[in-house]
Amino acid sequence: MDRIPILKLGRALLVTIQVDMHDRLALALEEDLSARIVATGARGVLIDISGLEIVDSFMGRMLDSIAAVSRLLDAETVVVGMRPAVAITLVELGLALTGVQTALNVERGMALIGHRLPEASGEFDEPDDE
Amino acid sequence: MDRIPILKLGRALLVTIQVDMHDRLALALEEDLSARIVATGARGVLIDISGLEIVDSFMGRMLDSIAAVSRLLDAETVVVGMRPAVAITLVELGLALTGVQTALNVERGMALIGHRLPEASGEFDEPDDE
Amino acid sequence: MSPTTNDVLAIRTSNDVVRVRQEVRMRAVAAGFGLVDQTKIVTAASELARNTLDYGGGGTCTIEAVQTGKRRGVRLTFEDQGPGIPDLELALKDGYTTGGGLGLGLSGARRLSNEFEIHSVVGQGTRISIARWK
């Protein structure tokens, strides 16, 4: 089974979703991501969906669930790069993804994570990078 | 009946839950904890659940309830050290524990409590440690 | 891709759901749909295809290019021989699910379509037909 790569980006983890996710791939991602959050002490998870042409309720549920799991593990989730047509469609579908933060792009997503931290940036000693 | 020990850690109270909690033990903990919050003037309660292999809805309700009681007594609750598999399972169970703050470990939990206080850290005169 | 072609796609695996999406996208493009309209019908198709698989035990999706007067559109019909839906009104409610989903598939697909028809007989199966116009 393929797995979706997870990159470390400063204090955050970055996942880029480009393919149609099957159920098993989605579950594997959730598992990998939570293990990595704990192993790295990451403070945030960025999920880049700029490559996705649609987000249906299955994928929406997956995003919600990743955000909820990450929060329990002390990391916030930001969904970045949603296309305008996808956003319009999601709202009409009835899925406002209220449990998930969003940002226009990775840079703004990173800023969002940085600013929500109690520690002032720079003064915090970085968890070990691997 | 056994009781779960409560440690004082600076301005916070630390409870480490390692065993399967029975109903009576859970109720006793809530009682002991609220008495200690009032007696010590603690500003926060850290509940370390890194030893727990599962959290079911009974335990989840207990965590929620401790958080609610502590809040009324002017202390915030942070649940620390939840295992990744537990977080994934809790979310699928339907329990996102939205009323509870979480932190990766005790250190980060302490930071969370410290930074939420109106007093800047260091400038505050520590309440008496016993 | 002539506007009168009918495609019948089998839905048996979650890969087939992906194929339905791709095919519907192509047909929507061929019908002259803009990006938002494409996205809406593809998303509706994705919801219904997944239901056909998960609840209907598999089935088919028929894709038709349709035309009334000058308006062009796409019609999709999902059919399965699964257990059927005992209470349609309930199933169409936002948030209702028997499978741990979000319960937005049917209601959402209806909102994303200009036409929505559902026919279901318990013990025999379910047929859902939607259309979206340019």
Next chain:
Amino acid sequence: MSPTTNDVLAIRTSNDVVRVRQEVRMRAVAAGFGLVDQTKIVTAASELARNTLDYGGGGTCTIEAVQTGKRRGVRLTFEDQGPGIPDLELALKDGYTTGGGLGLGLSGARRLSNEFEIHSVVGQGTRISIARWK
């Protein structure tokens, strides 16, 4: 721990609920479950065992190792001779509780399982069977 062993555990005290969790964990490990799958079935077991105790007035949990083709799994059956559940649809709703719980036991256990069956007769008792596959 042979895959055909059946264990029947009594559920009469809250200590027994702990024992059910431990036994289910061992069986899930024996069936080759990964950590997340173990955690899911043990959590579902915990919810149902507690209901058997609290609402059913005590009962039993039967643990079976199951296999279809190459897939291995664990099946758990909880039985009691308690008051039964008058409205199953209601009891399965997230948040519904008659006992001051969170109302997530039944619905959550269903989400955490691959198979879920419930049979309940008012005045006679309740039998709930779940299975999870590797």
